[in-house]
Amino acid sequence: xxxxxxxxxxxxxxxxxxxxxxxxxxxxxxxxxxxxxxxxxxxxxxxxxxxxxxxxxxxxxxxxxxxxxxxxxxxxxxxxxxxxxxxxxxxxxxxxxxxxxxxxxxxxxxxxxxxxxxxxxxxxxxxxxxxxxxxxxxxxxxxxxxxxxxxxxxxxxxxxxxxxxxxxxxxxxxxxxxxxxxxxxxxxxxxxxxxxxxxxxxxxxxxxxxxxxxxxxxxxxxxxxxxxxxxxxxxxxxxxxxxxxxxxxxxxxxxxxxxxxxxxxxxxxxxxxxxxxxxxxxxxxxxxxxxxxxxxxxxxxxxxxxxxxxxxxxxxxxxxxxxxxxxxxx
Numbered sequence: 001x002x003x004x005x006x007x008x009x010x011x012x013x014x015x016x017x018x019x020x021x022x023x024x025x026x027x028x029x030x031x032x033x034x035x036x037x038x039x040x041x042x043x044x045x046x047x048x049x050x051x052x053x054x055x056x057x058x059x060x061x062x063x064x065x066x067x068x069x070x071x072x073x074x075x076x077x078x079x080x081x082x083x084x085x086x087x088x089x090x091x092x093x094x095x096x097x098x099x100x101x102x103x104x105x106x107x108x109x110x111x112x113x114x115x116x117x118x119x120x121x122x123x124x125x126x127x128x129x130x131x132x133x134x135x136x137x138x139x140x141x142x143x144x145x146x147x148x149x150x151x152x153x154x155x156x157x158x159x160x161x162x163x164x165x166x167x168x169x170x171x172x173x174x175x176x177x178x179x180x181x182x183x184x185x186x187x188x189x190x191x192x193x194x195x196x197x198x199x200x201x202x203x204x205x206x207x208x209x210x211x212x213x214x215x216x217x218x219x220x221x222x223x224x225x226x227x228x229x230x231x232x233x234x235x236x237x238x239x240x241x242x243x244x245x246x247x248x249x250x251x252x253x254x255x256x257x258x259x260x261x262x263x264x265x266x267x268x269x270x271x272x273x274x275x276x277x278x279x280x281x282x283x284x285x286x287x288x289x290x291x292x293x294x295x296x297x298x299x300x301x302x303x304x305x306x307x308x309x310x311x312x313x314x315x316x317x318x319x320x321x322x323x324x325x326x327x328x329x330x
Contacts, residue, residue, distance in 0.1 A: 003062045003098035004302035004320070009049030012303035012310070018060075023102040025075035030082055030105045032089060036121040037096045037299075037320040038066035041152075041241055044306045057094055063302075064096020064320075066124030068117040071108070078105045086111040088120045088281070090273060097302055099322040107270065109277045112285040119284060122153060122291035122317040127280030128273065129238075129266050130157040130289070134165065136265045137212045137234040144168040144206055148225045149216030149239055150186070151177040153317035156292045158214050159184045164288060166212075170204045172197070172225070177315050180292075192221055201228055215239050215246050222246030232257040238266060241312060292316030298323060 005018040025031045043063045046055045057063070068088045074080055087108040095101055111120040139145055145162040149155045150171035162169030163185045171186040174193045182189050188204035190197050202209075209230035215222035219242025226248055229235050235258055237246035245262060253260040268276065283289045294316030297305040301320075308314050 001098055001100040002299060002322075003095075004064075004299050005060050005062050005097075006047050006057075008059045009047065011048070012044075012306040014047065014059075015303040015306075017300055020098070022100055025073055025078070025102050027076040028078060028105055029075040029102050030071045030078060030108060031073035032067055032069045032087065032101050032103065032108075033072040034067045034069040034096070034099050034101050034322055036068040036118050036296075036322070037064050037098075038068075038121050038124045039063075039302075039305055039309065039318045039320060040065060040125055041309055044310050045240070047306060062095050062097050064091060064098070064101075065093055066090050066121065067096045067101045067103075068111065068121035068124070069101075069322075072100075074105065082108070086117060086120075088117075088124055088277065090124065090277070097299065097320060099299065104270075107274060109274065109281060112281055114285050115281065118293055118296065118319060118321075119291060120281060121319055122293050123280040123284055123289075124277065126153040126157050126291060126317060127284065127289060128268075128276040129154055130161055131276050131279055131283070132266045132268065133158065133214060133236055133238065134161055136261060137214065137236050137259075139166050139212050141165065142167050143211035144170065144230075145212045145214060146170045146172070146201065146205065146210035146225065146228055147186070147214050147216070148172045148192075148222060149241065150181050150184070150189075151315050152216060152241070153291060153294075154239075155216045156181075156184060156316055157289050158216070159186050160289045162186070168206075170201065170210070172201065172221075180315055198224055198227070201225075206230070209233065212236070216241070218242045218245045223248070226253075226260075229256075229258050234258065235260045236262070236265070238263045293319060295319075296321050 089103040216239035
């Protein structure tokens with residue numbers, strides 16, 4: 001099989017396409033013929049060598065936490081009825097940037113007939129995380145939700161869920177992405193590149209502030225947005241595209257009765273992850289959410305995909321396809 005392999009820590013150029021022996025499923029496992037692989041911002045950080053105290057991957061390794069494709073082989077004690085099924089699955093942290101992956105049979109989720117595999121792959125991380133974050137922050141029909149960093153794959157789905165579940169949703173994005181964020185239907189869109197963005201956000205929110213702030217960016221932008229949380233509200237600082245998580249003053253949060261949480265709240269057991277994956281697929285099949293796939297790269301261009309993600313100029317989700325030629329989307 002072909003695998004986009006990180007040969008050493010460094011920039012996107014460290015990727016090489018390596019031919020490896022096809023993995024064989026053991027008892028309780030299935031082999032998936034991968035058609036589409038998910039990509040994550042976190043994977044660009046790990047590839048760079050950041051966070052070595054927290055992430056176990058050491059070169060050479062194959063990134064990729066999620067895949068979509070068809071079951072091509074099953075191991076012992078696995079229902080042969082899975083053969084040929086269109087499925088998605090989480091790989092457990094690595095191995096997804098390849099045209100074949102072996103996962104536990106219990107980890108696979110059937111893809112509804114009405115969903116394309118690219119759409120299903122786009123939900124593996126962002127759909128799951130969006131649904132979990134809405135549960136953690138208890139977004140309800142009387143709430144105003146503020147989505148910081150609304151143009152990424154996760155941000156797009158948070159805006160959509162906010163539009164469906166909350167009374168009001170305000171989106172923060174920047175530059176050329178603003179018009180595309182407006183198409184998602186938020187009640188207001190704020191340009192974070194404007195020097196007065198904080199004042200504009202306050203004006204777009206109720207006088208009391210946002211009931212829930214969902215920070216997909218981190219750093220100074222995320223920290224500034226904490227001031228927009230209403231007394232007794234909720235703040236989720238789960239994003240790191242700025243290079244770090246937002247650092248929230250927990251004493252100030254307690255003083256104002258704000259529940260401040262981070263990425264730890266969406267670290268899930270295998271069973272919970274599977275439940276949210278199934279829920280995300282159902283939500284997409286019913287048109288409750290619709291991931292925006294901004295760009296697709298061929299496996300051979302995994303380095304270019306990482307460069308695009310790190311450049312923060314992409315809109316929506318970035319995926320890898322196992323076909324030879326890239327199929328980019330506007």
